[in-house]
Amino acid sequence: MTTSDDRVGALFATHAARLFAYARRYGPPELAEDLVSDAFVVAVRRHGDLPDDTGEAYAWLVGTVRKIAANQRRRDASYDRYWREAVRTYWCAGTSESPELVIAERDACLSALANLSESDRDLLLLVAWDGLTPEQAGAALGISRHTLAVRLHRARQRLTLHLVPAPAAGAATASE
CATH class of the missing domain: 1.10.1740 (Rna Polymerase Sigma Factor; Chain: A)
Incomplete structure (x- = not known):
């Protein structure tokens, strides 16, 4: 049997x-x-x-x-739906900014975050959105402070790449 x-x-x-x-x-x-x-x-x-x-x-x-x-x-x-909804709903803006500017900034950040990997997005949101220190974020993710620092640096670089708008065709750059 x-x-x-x-x-x-x-x-x-x-x-x-x-x-x-x-x-x-x-x-x-x-x-x-x-x-x-x-x-x-x-x-x-x-x-x-x-x-x-x-x-x-x-x-x-x-x-x-x-x-x-x-x-x-x-x-x-x-x-994916929930992180977008949370950021969209709880986006905080300075009091002097116009509603149009706040919405444009929020939407640009949402778009840039959406272009990142889930792990990059989670890491950035833990630090920038949830306010965890790098040590706390590392503990939450189960990684060392050094590993977190490297990943955070790289995630910020990737985010910046997605936040920078592509120059319009034929537009002069500031260095010209």
């Missing part, structure tokens, strides 16, 4: 590589590895739902990867 763990282990040995190839459709190798791993965790927890036939069990695992990937996409889309 085999246990459910033995059965899931046998399914893993038989189908993991093929399931990984399927999961690669949803993202880079590290995401595909997570999707496959998560699918087998679900298989262990729901072993009673696994079909007895090996081919049908593989199809069940493919469906599980598909559902996990869809949930991840929804979370990612929600995250």
